[in-house]
Each structure stands twice: as C-alpha cells, then as structure tokens.
C-alpha cells in the first residue's frame with residue numbers, strides 16, 4: 001500500500017467493542033488481569049502500553065518502513081532515552097549544527113553523566129572518520145539540518161558507520177518519511193519529533209524512536225521507555241494519530257508552497273540569501289535530488305542588513321506568526337540567533353516554516369513587511 005493509505009490504516013481497525021469508526025481514547029491507567037494471572041488482552045498498566053499508544057507506534061513504524069517504534073513524551077526525551085541506552089564511557093559523533101536543544105542535552109546532561117560527544121560537520125566524510133575513537137558507539141545525524149538546511153549524504157555516512165561497526169541514527173523530523181527513507185540508505189534507528197510535521201497542528205508534543213530491526217539495544221530502549229515512563233498520554237497519542245492521517249498530503253502541499261515563497265524571496269533585492277534544498281542555488285541540490293523526494297515547508301533566508309533589521313521585518317508580518325517550532329498548518333517565522341546562545345547562525349537569518357495558507361497571501365504578507373523596512 002502507498003503512504004497516503006498507510007497513514008490512515010496502519011495499526012487501525014474499527015473499535016471491536018462498539019463499532020466506532022474513530023478510535024475511543026482509552027484513559028484507563030490499569031487493565032484487568034485474567035483469573036490465571038495473565039493479561040491475555042495485551043495490556044497491564046499504562047506505562048507499559050495502551051491501545052492509543054500501540055496504534056501510534058504501529059503506524060509510525062509502518063510509515064518509516066521499520067520493525068518497531070517506541071513512543072516518548074517529546075522528541076527531546078526520545079533522544080535522551082537513546083543516549084541513556086548507551087553506557088558511561090561511551091562516545092558518540094553528532095552534527096556540529098545539531099538541533100540546539102539536543103546539543104544542550106549532550107553537553108549539559110549526558111557529558112556529566114559520562115557520555116562524550118564529538119560534534120563534526122556531517123558533510124565532511126574525512127572529519128567523521130577522524131572523529132571515530134575506540135569507544136565510539138554511534139553516529140547520529142540530522143538531515144536537512146536546521147536552521148542552516150545542510151544535508152548529510154546518508155548513504156555515505158551509513159557506510160562509514162557500518163565499516164566501523166557503529167550504530168547509525170538519523171533524525172528524520174524535517175525530511176519526514178514521505179520525502180526521505182533513511183532505513184533504505186543504511187540507518188539503524190530513525191528519530192522523530194512528532195511535534196512538528198507528523199502531528200502537524202502545533203498542539204501536541206511527542207517523539208519517536210524507530211528501529212529497522214529487532215536488537216538487544218532496542219529491547220533496552222523499550223525497558224527505558226516502560227520503566228522510566230517518559231511516555232505520551234492517550235489523548236496526545238490520539239491527537240498525533242489524527243494528524244498523521246493528513247501528513248502525506250500536508251507535507252506535499254507545504255513543499256509546493258515553500259518552493260513558491262522561496263523562489264519569490266530569492267529574486268527579491270532586500271534578500272541576501274535563501275537556503276532551501278529544492279532550489280538549484282542550494283549548494284547540495286544534487287544530493288537533495290538523489291536522496292529526497294521533496295523538501296516539506298522548512299527553510300531559512302537572510303535579510304540584507306543586521307539582526308535588528310531582520311527582527312523589524314518579522315514585527316511587520318500579519319499572517320506569518322513570530323513563534324518557535326515548525327511543521328504546523330500556520331506559517332511561522334523565527335530569528336534563530338537570538339535564542340541560540342553562542343551560536344554561529346548568521347545574525348540576519350530567519351527560519352521560516354511555511355504552512356498551508358495560500359502562497360499568494362504569504363508572498364503579499366512578506367512584500368508589505370519588506371516595504372516597511374526598506
């Protein structure tokens with residue numbers, strides 16, 4: 001079956017108890033034990049499992065082409081659980097332009113805990129190889145990266161990891177399973193912040209770890225999930241599932257919209273640079289064509305002038321909202337440098353998450369705001 005169909009049907013069936021088409025939200029924290037002490041209906045206690053979470057995990061594993069999925073309360077705690085699955089004294093390799101919050105987790109939480117990280121440019125294969133140590137266990141990458149929209153050659157880095165006997169993890173939050181298939185290119189584990197494109201309406205937090213194959217490592221991840229309990233509640237799972245049903249259609253429309261807006265910005269005299277992988281001007285456009293089937297709605301651009309000028313531009317926008325995060329149906333814009341402490345992100349760069357408004361209206365909004373900062 002095709003992704004549009006699987007996004008609606010994988011792990012789903014009519015509710016057997018009532019015949020309801022929409023799944024009920026199962027709020028119960030605990031489930032009845034059989035007379036012989038077993039749990040033949042499959043559920044025992046909410047931390048271990050719940051029907052809404054199981055449907056969500058089944059759906060996500062299916063869409064990604066993986067074996068199984070463990071769902072977490074946020075993308076950040078999914079990552080934290082991945083790192084907790086390693087041992088103190090281990091070492092990992094991560095991208096130097098990694099999602100800022102995960103860099104903070106690695107530097108401020110995992111480093112004192114005993115996990116060492118080397119941050120490298122994931123476009124530099126020699127630098128990746130040179131960073132491998134005796135105690136290296138895992139390479140993680142994020143592609144496209146944000147906010148610089150740099151791509152990792154997933155196949156090549158996957159080969160480097162395999163040759164060195166390392167696990168290879170790809171954060172597919174921005175690429176999405178619709179436009180990018182990391183498991184086919186050598187990834188062992190895929191991470192998603194489902195808060196973004198997957199849930200799609202900026203109203204529910206969540207994160208997922210998906211494994212390509214059954215492994216001792218992933219069984220340990222399940223223990224961390226079930227014993228630690230950093231799991232999403234049933235209502236969050238239900239909302240995320242409702243979002244997934246339209247995810248394939250949404251990200252395709254966002255790709256179209258963002259490409260039109262990016263093309264408009266690129267020719268505008270007040271714009272210094274546009275970073276969008278689907279534009280021919282993107283330095284890794286060839287890799288984009290080889291590795292991705294689309295670019296969703298996230299990209300960055302630099303407004304000529306300083307940080308204040310870029311911020312002033314955002315202050316004049318009407319439809320496009322000044323908020324953090326990305327992936328929802330409402331367009332969002334953010335001045336990244338002012339929230340990334342000690343960052344190398346250009347001061348005049350804005351990260352833009354194009355939503356599902358009509359691109360003509362978005363372009364008109366941008367036009368009038370640029371006129372005000374001329």
Ligand SMILES: *Cc1c(COP(=O)(O)O)cnc(C)c1O
Nearest residue numbers: 074075076099171173193195206
């Ligand atoms: C948002 C995001 C995260 C963190 O996820 P939360 O759900 O906000 O905790 C991790 N990686 C990437 C690429 C993200 O965009």
